[in-house]
Amino acid sequence: MCLYLTTTCGDPNSPAALNAEMQTFILLRQHPFCPNSPTRTAPQAASPAQIALLIWQTQIPLPHPAPYIAPGYAVTGKRAYLEIHDNPSLPPQHFNQLGYDITVDAASTYDIIWGDGTQSTGITSAGGPYPNGNVSHVYDNTGNYTVRIVQTWHGRYTVNGLTGTIDSPLTTEGTIQGFPVHQIEAVKLRAPAGPAPPGRCQRR
Incomplete structure (x- = not known):
């Protein structure tokens, strides 16, 4: 078996390009180039940063926010408390690629689009009831609003005790569709006219 390599155009930092480069590097450890291969230059070994980027883009299962506002509606002029039901950080995950022991973890922030033209950005808490x-x-006005949560993840990697930042944030999203906001109105009630209850005197 031998390797027949050609040159293709595209983003060299894309997941597909990085993965192809890594696979080529691994195969060249086991097989030579074919005599008629257009490309006979071995790619450089991927750096820990490149390997971490590929892991980050293809192998990290990021959670999605699941927002909720109890009890399922809000009242104008009253605070609505958002519960995102999600962890804003990702615990360390360990990988072994091309002889590197790489640990990847992540932290995140939330951007909350409330649906009424306002938003809160850079939130680090998942909220609560x-x-x-x-x-x-x-909310100032009644209506049905779409509440949208955009969670931005920032990854880090550690190799041999050295930590680096993965320069490629990822996002996950969650929404509340048609969230109703009501208005409470005071109603004045009048007791119906009639005889006084037993044991009470009527004024004449």
Whole structure:
């Protein structure tokens, strides 16, 4: 078996290109070039940063936010407490690629689009229910709103005790569709006219 390599155009930092380069490097350890191969130059060994980027883009299962606002609706002028039901950080995950022991972890921030023309950005908390939740919003008008959560993930990698940043943020999203906001109106009730209850005097 021998390797027949050709040159293709495209982004050299894309997951497909990085993966092809890594696979070529691995195969060249086992097989020579074919005599008629257009390309007979071996690719350079991938750096830990490139390997970490490929792992980050193809092998890390990122969670998606699952937002909820109890009890399923809000009232104008009152705080609505958002619960994102998601972990804002990713625990370390370990990989072995091309002889490197690489650990990848991540932290995230939330951008919250409340649906009424306002948003909250750079939030680091997943919120919580009333009364202790720390992510809330006050709606001024009634209606049905789409609440959208964009979670931006920033990865890091560690190789041989050295830590680097993966320069390729990833995003996951979650929404609440048609979130209703109501208005409470005070209603004044009048007791119907009639005889006084037993044991009470009527004024004449």
